[in-house]
Amino acid sequence: MHSKAPLGLKIAAIGGLLFLHVPILLIFVYAFTTEDKSYQWPPPGYTLQWFEVTWNRPDVWQALGLSLRVACVSTVIAIVLGTLCAAAVARSKFFGRETISLLVILPIALPGIITGISLRSAFNIADIPFSTWTIILGHATFCIVVVYNNAVARFRRTSSSLIEASMDLGATYWQTLRFVIMPNMATAILAGGMLAFALSFDEVIVTTFTAGQQQTLPIWMLEELVRPRQRPVTNVVAMVVVLVTFLPILGAYYLTRGTETVAGQGK
Amino acid sequence: MAEAPRSPLSDMLWRRPNLLLLLLVTPPLLWLGIVYLGSLFALLAQSFFSIDEFSGLINYEFTLKTYGELFRASNFDILLRTIAMASAVTVGAAIVAFPIAYYAARYATGKWKAVFYLGVMLPLWSSYLVKVYSWKLILAKEGILNWLFETLHLSWVLDAYLSIPGIGGNSLSVSWTGTFLVFLYVWLPFMILPIQAALERVPPSMLEASGDLGARPGQTLRHVILPLALPGIIAGSIFTFSLTMGDYIIPQIVGTSARMIGQAVYQFQGTAGNIPLAAAFAVVPIVVMGIYLTLAKRAGAFDAL
Numbered sequence: 001m002h003s004k005a006p007l008g009l010k011i012a013a014i015g016g017l018l019f020l021h022v023p024i025l026l027i028f029v030y031a032f033t034t035e036d037k038s039y040q041w042p043p044p045g046y047t048l049q050w051f052e053v054t055w056n057r058p059d060v061w062q063a064l065g066l067s068l069r070v071a072c073v074s075t076v077i078a079i080v081l082g083t084l085c086a087a088a089v090a091r092s093k094f095f096g097r098e099t100i101s102l103l104v105i106l107p108i109a110l111p112g113i114i115t116g117i118s119l120r121s122a123f124n125i126a127d128i129p130f131s132t133w134t135i136i137l138g139h140a141t142f143c144i145v146v147v148y149n150n151a152v153a154r155f156r157r158t159s160s161s162l163i164e165a166s167m168d169l170g171a172t173y174w175q176t177l178r179f180v181i182m183p184n185m186a187t188a189i190l191a192g193g194m195l196a197f198a199l200s201f202d203e204v205i206v207t208t209f210t211a212g213q214q215q216t217l218p219i220w221m222l223e224e225l226v227r228p229r230q231r232p233v234t235n236v237v238a239m240v241v242v243l244v245t246f247l248p249i250l251g252a253y254y255l256t257r258g259t260e261t262v263a264g265q266g267k
Numbered sequence: 268m269a270e271a272p273r274s275p276l277s278d279m280l281w282r283r284p285n286l287l288l289l290l291l292v293t294p295p296l297l298w299l300g301i302v303y304l305g306s307l308f309a310l311l312a313q314s315f316f317s318i319d320e321f322s323g324l325i326n327y328e329f330t331l332k333t334y335g336e337l338f339r340a341s342n343f344d345i346l347l348r349t350i351a352m353a354s355a356v357t358v359g360a361a362i363v364a365f366p367i368a369y370y371a372a373r374y375a376t377g378k379w380k381a382v383f384y385l386g387v388m389l390p391l392w393s394s395y396l397v398k399v400y401s402w403k404l405i406l407a408k409e410g411i412l413n414w415l416f417e418t419l420h421l422s423w424v425l426d427a428y429l430s431i432p433g434i435g436g437n438s439l440s441v442s443w444t445g446t447f448l449v450f451l452y453v454w455l456p457f458m459i460l461p462i463q464a465a466l467e468r469v470p471p472s473m474l475e476a477s478g479d480l481g482a483r484p485g486q487t488l489r490h491v492i493l494p495l496a497l498p499g500i501i502a503g504s505i506f507t508f509s510l511t512m513g514d515y516i517i518p519q520i521v522g523t524s525a526r527m528i529g530q531a532v533y534q535f536q537g538t539a540g541n542i543p544l545a546a547a548f549a550v551v552p553i554v555v556m557g558i559y560l561t562l563a564k565r566a567g568a569f570d571a572l
Contacts, residue, residue, distance in 0.1 A: 005374040006484070012366035017383070019363070020390040020455060023401035026411065030404055039407040041414045077298075085295040088288055100292065103299050109505070110556060111513015113529045114549050117536055118306035121546070125309050141303050144295065172277040195392065202394035205516065221396045225403065225520050238397045249392045253385060 024242060031239040036232045050232040060237060063220040070132065070216060071200040074139035078196045081140070082147025083189055090155030107142040115142060116209030123210070130212025138210040139203060143196035150192030150256070151185065158184045191255040194248035202245060217241065314546035325543060333543040337551070342531070346551060349528040352443075353511040356450040357458075357504045363451065364458040364503065365496070371459075372466035387463075391456035399517055402449045406440040406521060413439075436523060446522035453517065454510050458503035465499025466492070501563050508559060512552045528552060 005013075031050065033043035054060060082104075088094075089101055107115050119138050128134060158181070166176040204218035211219060217237070224234040280287045316325050317332045336342060371383035390398070405412050416425045429435040429442060436442030469492065477487040515529025526534070528548055535545035 005370060009366050009370055009374075013370035013383075016363055016367040016455075016459075017386045019452070020386065023398065023405060023452065024390065024393060026404055027397060027401050038409050039404045040409045041404075041411040081295040081298055084291045088291040088295075091291075092284065092288055094285075094288060100296065103304070104295070107299075107303055109509065109560075111509055111529070111552050113513045113515055113532055114307075114310070114553060115303070117532060117545060117549055118310040119302075120536070121313055121542065122302075122306035122309040137302055141299070144299070173280050174277070198392050202396065204396055205514075218394070218396050221400065222516065225396065225400055225516075234400070238394075238400050241394045241397050245393050246389060249389060250385075253388065 027235060027238050027242065031232075031235040033232070033235070039231070050236050054233050054236040054240075057233060059215070059220065060217075060233070063215045063217045066132065066135075066214060067201055067217040070135050070139055071197050073136050074143050074200045075193050075197045077136070077140040078143035078147045079189060079193045082144045082192060082196075083151050083185070085144065086148050086151035086155055090152050091160070104145050104148050108145050112142075112203075112205035113209075116206040119206070120209040130210065130214070132214065134210045134212070135207055135214070135216065138206045139200040142203070142206065143200055146196045146199055147189065147192035150188045150195070154185055154188035187255040191252035194252040194255075198245045198248045202241065310546050310549060313542050314550050316543045318541050318543055323540060333547045334550075336544055337547055342548075345526050345528060345531050345548075348525060349512055350555070352447065352450070352527065353508045355447060356454065356511045357507045359447065359451045360455050360458040360507045361462075361500050361504065364455055364462055365500075368459050368462035368466055368496075368499070369492070372463045372469075373471070387456050387459050391460070395453065396516075398453050399449060399520055402445075402452060402521060403440070406438075406445050406448075408438055408440070440521055441523055443523060446518050449517050449521050450511050450514070454507045457506035457510065458500075461502035461506075462496055462499040465496050465502075469495045498566060501566050505556075505559065505563055509552065509556050512555065 029043065030039070032046045032048065033040075034045035034047045035043055036050075085100065085104055089097055115138065119134070119141075122128075123130070123134060162180055162184075163176055166180045167173075171179070202218050204216075204222055207216055207219060208222070215223075221234065221237060221241070224230065228234065313325075314333055315329050315331070316327055317330045318324070319326050337346065367383070367387070371380070371387075375383045404410055407413075413422075413425070416422045425439075428444075429438065434443050434447075436445075439445045439448075474487055474491060477491045478484075482490065513529050515527065515533045518527045519530055528551060532545045532548045535541045535548065539545075
């Protein structure tokens with residue numbers, strides 16, 4: 001177990017990690033470049049002016065606002081539905097249980113373009129006009145699975161005898177929920193919610209089909225990617241997006257850290 | 268101890284667990300059933316309609332004509348090209364991911380374990396578009412990769428590579444190699460995590476036993492580690508394959524003008540207004556993934572997820 005790793009393996013592993021991170025770090029450098037017409041490397045000089053330019057851009061703020069609103073509402077819906085589903089699947093065996101877990105995973109197992117085009121044709125058939133709510137409808141659907149995954153893992157580790165003991169001692173369902181189940185579940189649900197937020201905040205494929213004329217931040221970025229008009233502003237936005245999504249991911253990591261090793265040592 | 272007042276509702280739920288189950292499962296089921304499955308069926312239904320070639324209107328009569336269209340040479344090429352790309356990305360990702368997963372599962376301890384975990388999780392969850400954007404910066408003519416080749420006086424290697432027909436092109440950003448690299452980069456974490464999960468379950472004693480029985484490290488790798496990692500590799504390949512097959516943004520931003528399935532779906536439902544053909548195209552990944560998932564399940568890949 002404690003033998004040393006062969007050098008080749010070490011190089012391949014570290015190299016792989018670098019391959020995953022260097023491209024993202026490059027964006028941080030580009031956010032400060034003075035060059036605004038091309039992607040010239042190395043940057044001819046460094047400046048902070050693009051942060052000010054970006055700060056004064058109403059379209060960026062508008063897109064950011066919409067993205068945050070959509071992510072918040074979708075996360076709340078996903079937390080409610082994902083937790084309910086996890087509670088049902090983890091607690092009992094019933095007819096169609098496998099089908100439900102498959103149904104929850106389907107929206108991310110199938111390519112996003114299929115979810116997107118399905119929703120769009122459904123909106124067309126039902127004559128629903130595009131709005132913030134159509135975006136939320138799509139986002140909540142594929143966010144459920146993230147909350148579900150986190151919650152179901154925790155439910156499986158929470159012993160059901162705890163709940164029986166609580167009920168035997170005379171607690172009502174609500175008291176059991178409030179004082180026994182929730183404290184056990186809270187961090188898992190919160191972690192799932194944070195990941196759902198991150199997922200919704202930068203989703204683009206489904207959103208292009210459900211947004212109509214509105215622009216979320218990823219759609220704003222996509223336009224810039226296809227037809228670059230303001231490279232420096234895009235660089236700054238890209239850097240901010242990376243930083244904003246890192247926070248919930250780190251949060252989710254610290255909330256669920258160590259729980260894997262407590263149970264499930266079934267090696 | 269005073270007995271807490273019990274509400275009739277609590278008693279009823281306790282006596283009838285099925286009622287509780289029903290209450291729990293109804294809201295998510297309604298949502299997924301109506302919003303998701305409803306939409307999916309709406310899409311599938313459209314693929315059995317056809318489009319009137321003269322008026323451009325949708326003809327709402329059951330027909331398999333639209334599926335026949337898929338086998339026209341230009342459309343069939345799109346399918347083959349997409350499946351070839353998805354396979355290439357899957358194989359590439361497995362090769363790059365394996366050493367990372369193996370090192371993280373077997374040799375990383377303490378602080379390094381956390382470094383590897385976050386080192387995979389952060390890129391996995393960070394913005395898809397930002398990741399694609401970063402490669403646009405890297406592959407640009409004036410970008411870092413060309414600069415690197417020039418600084419090292421190796422531009423001739425790059426030029427020789429780009430002149431290979433099929434995978435080359437005018438520059439990396441408009442070649443299949445470029446598209447492949449971006450796909451590989453974006454989906455790599457999806458391959459690392461399941462392989463690592465599979466390898467974590469291999470007891471070290473099994474590897475020691477293999478060595479004690481006289482196997483060289485290469486033999487242990489081939490006959491012990493790889494077979495045990497296979498369910499993880501298959502689980503990861505579900506993601507890399509499915510995600511590559513349905514993507515329409517990466518090939519649009521980096522690569523040649525030849526289309527992949529995602530782009531075809533996007534264009535047929537958008538500018539071309541041919542929703543039945545777009546729907547038929549969208550059914551292909553569903554069918555391919557259906558077959559793929561059935562095979563993967565048989566290989567026991569779901570335990571590694």
